[in-house]
Structures are given as C-alpha cells and as structure tokens.
Amino acid sequence: MKSKEDFKNIMSKIKVPKGFVFSGIHCGLKRKRKDLSLFYSEKECKAAGVFTKNTVKAAPVILCEERLKKGANIHAIIVNSGNANCMTGNQGYKDAVETTRSIAELLDIPEETVLVSSTGVIGKPLNMNVIKKALPELKNNLSATAIVDAAEGIVTTDRFSKISSRAIKIGNKNITILGIAKGAGMIRPDMATMLSYVFTDANISEIAIEKALIKSVDKSFNSISVDGDMSTNDTVIILANGLANNDLISDSGEVFELFVEKLSDVMLELAKLIVVDGEGATKLVEINVSGAKTLQDAKLAAGTISNSLLVKCAIHGADPNWGRIAASLGASGAEFNPEKIEIIMDGVTFFKNGEFTAPSSSKIQKVFKKNKVNIKVNLNNGKYSAVNYTCDISKEYIEINASYTT
CATH class of the missing domain: 3.10.20.340 (ArgJ beta chain, C-terminal domain)
Structure with missing residues (x-):
C-alpha cells in the first residue's frame, strides 16, 4: 500500500465535488490496515448502481439492489474490507441492514438512504461488534480531504488505492466527477471483481445518471481481466447531489454525451489501475x-x-x-x-x-x-x-x- 506521502502528488490533481465528505479508519476486521470507510453527501443524491451477475451474491449487494430498485435517494455509503459478508445466510443480510441502520442513526438520516458494501473472505460471519464500536470515530473523521483514507479502507490485496477525477464546465457552472475503486484479483469482463464509487455534484436526471453509468461501465470495468474469475460482491455505484446547480442534464444531447465522456474517462482510468495492480501483475x-x-x-x-x-x-x-x-x-x-x-x-x-x-x-x-x-x-x-x-x-x-x- 502506498503511504500518504505517495498520494500528495495524486491529491494535488484530485478535485472533490461539492457537498461530499469521506472517512476511512481501522476498526479491527483486518490486522493493521484500514478496513472501514464512509462516503457522505450533505444533500440526498440521485443514485444508480451496477452489480455482479454472479448467482452467488453477497448480502450487501442484495440490500443495495433492493433499495435502488425502490428509487431511494441516497445520503451515504458505508464499506468494510476484510470480510465479504457472503454465504453468511439470513444473519449476513441482517448484519448488512444493521450496519446501515446504525450509521444512519449517527448521521441522523433515514436508514433507507444508506447503502453498504463488503469485500474480503467469503463465508465468515461479520464481526458487528468491532464495526459498531468504530462508527462514532468513522463519523467524526468525515472530511472532504479524507478521500485517501476512504480509498484505503476499501482495499484487500491491492498494492495501492485507485482514485481519479475529472472536471466539466457546463455554461458557467463547474461540475466535478470523482471516483475511487478497489480490485486486484478475481477480475474478469462483465463486471470486474471490484468495488467502485463515483461522486458528482452534477444536477442530472435519474434516467440520465443510470444510462450514463451503464454506458461508462461497458467501456471500462466490463473491458478488463486479471484472472477470469467473477466475484460475489462486484459493485459500481454513482451518487449525484446536484450542488453544482447546473441546468438539469437529460438523457440525450451534447451535454449528456460530454458527461458520459468524462465519467467514462474516470472509470477507464480506475479500470486500468485495477489491471496494473492485478495480483502479481508486472505488465x-x-x-x-x-x-x-x-x-x-x-x-x-x-x-x-x-x-x-x-x-x-x-x-x-x-x-x-x-x-x-x-x-x-x-x-x-x-x-x-x-x-x-x-x-x-x-x-x-x-x-x-x-x-x-x-x-x-x-x-x-x-x-x-x-x-x-x-x-x-x-x-x-x-x-x-x-x-x-x-x-x-x-x-x-x-x-x-x-x-x-x-
């Protein structure tokens, strides 16, 4: 894992969209490295997600799909690494729900506005005690500059974190797209084994954000391979809070295509970083x-x-x-x-x-x-x-x- 000193150059180029704050800490799921991250928007976001096509799906994936299908706006995403919370039965699903409920109470937001992801070893019960004890610290560490900490908290066998951003000017409004990802093994086309989260302050319609995500995933995460294995936890989620105050982006036209282009740039850069960081990869x-x-x-x-x-x-x-x-x-x-x-x-x-x-x-x-x-x-x-x-x-x-x- 690269140190924060290694990320100074990266962070000098990274732009954070308005209204988003981040946190990443060590709670005890892993021995030393950060293993719990939080992404939060001060305003509810329009959201879209793409998930694994594996028949064996982790509990957090099932919960996220359910909430997004209901059309819920999203305030926050909480992610743990070190445990996939997959093949853990009904208790695993209850733990995913309890995780969102607990952080929602601390943030004073509705439970259904929180999504959750997990990554790590399959088949082991999630240690809810260490997670719940760490939530106050996770909340207190929220900061717009803590994106590196948050990126570190979602990794497993990765050698380094993956962060990318792009800026767009629409009219007289500046829009920022920021993405992070993890992934190094179990990577194949048709959703790579990875977690990726994209945040933007763009004002964009629900139909447009979903369409843009699907087009961008096809050009990026669906076009990489490390070892040909498909994960149970693959997740790509995009949140848009609209705080750039640009005119609403619809699902067609030049402005929409420009947004898709920049979103695809972010995702393709993240996808390439995943391949470069492939387990044992040298080329x-x-x-x-x-x-x-x-x-x-x-x-x-x-x-x-x-x-x-x-x-x-x-x-x-x-x-x-x-x-x-x-x-x-x-x-x-x-x-x-x-x-x-x-x-x-x-x-x-x-x-x-x-x-x-x-x-x-x-x-x-x-x-x-x-x-x-x-x-x-x-x-x-x-x-x-x-x-x-x-x-x-x-x-x-x-x-x-x-x-x-x-």
Whole structure:
C-alpha cells in the first residue's frame, strides 16, 4: 500500500465535488490496515448502481439492489474490507441492514438512504461488534480531504488505492466527477471483481445518471481481466447531489454525451489501475480487436484473449507465442476466416494473409519486454472493434491466492 506521502502528488490533481465528505479508519476486521470507510453527501443524491451477475451474491449487494430498485435517494455509503459478508445466510443480510441502520442513526438520516458494501473472505460471519464500536470515530473523521483514507479502507490485496477525477464546465457552472475503486484479483469482463464509487455534484436526471453509468461501465470495468474469475460482491455505484446547480442534464444531447465522456474517462482510468495492480501483475496489456462482423464478435474475441492463461503466461515470460492468440480467437465464438486474420504484437506482425510472416529475431526479442504490451488483431470480417485490458500471470499470483484466507 502506498503511504500518504505517495498520494500528495495524486491529491494535488484530485478535485472533490461539492457537498461530499469521506472517512476511512481501522476498526479491527483486518490486522493493521484500514478496513472501514464512509462516503457522505450533505444533500440526498440521485443514485444508480451496477452489480455482479454472479448467482452467488453477497448480502450487501442484495440490500443495495433492493433499495435502488425502490428509487431511494441516497445520503451515504458505508464499506468494510476484510470480510465479504457472503454465504453468511439470513444473519449476513441482517448484519448488512444493521450496519446501515446504525450509521444512519449517527448521521441522523433515514436508514433507507444508506447503502453498504463488503469485500474480503467469503463465508465468515461479520464481526458487528468491532464495526459498531468504530462508527462514532468513522463519523467524526468525515472530511472532504479524507478521500485517501476512504480509498484505503476499501482495499484487500491491492498494492495501492485507485482514485481519479475529472472536471466539466457546463455554461458557467463547474461540475466535478470523482471516483475511487478497489480490485486486484478475481477480475474478469462483465463486471470486474471490484468495488467502485463515483461522486458528482452534477444536477442530472435519474434516467440520465443510470444510462450514463451503464454506458461508462461497458467501456471500462466490463473491458478488463486479471484472472477470469467473477466475484460475489462486484459493485459500481454513482451518487449525484446536484450542488453544482447546473441546468438539469437529460438523457440525450451534447451535454449528456460530454458527461458520459468524462465519467467514462474516470472509470477507464480506475479500470486500468485495477489491471496494473492485478495480483502479481508486472505488465499492462492492451488488446485491440478490429474488423469484426458484429460488436459482439469484437467483444468475444478481445475478452477471450484477455482471459487466456496461456496468453498471460506467454506475456509474463516475454514469449511472443502468437499461436496462443490464434487458438484463443478460435475458441471465442467470434465469426472469422482464420486465413484472413492479422496478428500484431508490440508493432511486430506475426501472422498475415494466411501465413506466419517470420519477423527478424531482433524484432521478436523486443516483443513483450516492456511494462506496457499491445496486441492487435484484425479479423478482416467487418467494421466493428473492441478494446480489452488485462495483465500477465506470475508466480506471485499463485502465492497470494494459495494463502488468501490466512
């Protein structure tokens, strides 16, 4: 984990939207590191969320989905790390409810305006005693400058926190979008294993904020992979309190598209940071698939390559084994003619016009050597394209996950 000194440069660039305060403390769920965070808006927020598609869902996910489906405005989100509160039966759900009720009483807000998330080990009962004892301190530490503390409080195996922000000027009003995320393992496309929270002071309609979130998630968190596993606790939530006092943003038009663009920028930056921080990862890999017959084909091809353990191992070992990529493409379900595809790795063409191009050994030796790797595949079967981000797989990944519950 990076220290606060490491974050001074980050925080000099981070902008906090009006009306939001944050807190992050150590309550005792983990041995030393912060494990309890609170995000609070002085004004109720319009909210939207996207959650895991895993059939096995953690209790906090179920509760959040229920409250958002009822259309509740949201004041606060409380998050614990170190325990997933998943597969914990009816008691786990009761604990999630009790957590929101307890912090709501301290904040003097309605219980239904509080959302809750958990992340950590599955199957262990949540230690409610240490959480409830820590709530007064959590509340008292709320500050607009405590975003780093809050970001630290939601992590598990992460090596560093993930924070990003963007500013927009609409008319004469300044709007800020701030996002944080955690995630390093159990990451796959179709909602990565992570928690992410986005806060904005934009005045935006309920329909628009939900539409913007879905579009932005598709461009970011649904386009990354570390190990291909789907979590039980995946959560992305956006809160908008409207304190920028801009004209209401509807769900169409130039202003809406500008908002989506900036929101997507924040989320994509967070998504890339998750990949860079992948458990045991040493390289960031960008996979570009073009020339697909349909958008679905492009996504299938890019996603299958990004999830391939053989491709990841080859990248880690700086072994430009283009055959692994070709095999992944063939297993993806995308429609293409193998004789027409083109495979390029770090600018070196390995396969084109139905045959191996036999690049020079000096060029081959440079492939996969850098910390950032680029793989391009042209299916030559249409006009659609997709981009995925992944990382390599190392021995450290196995070591981390072989002893995770300890």
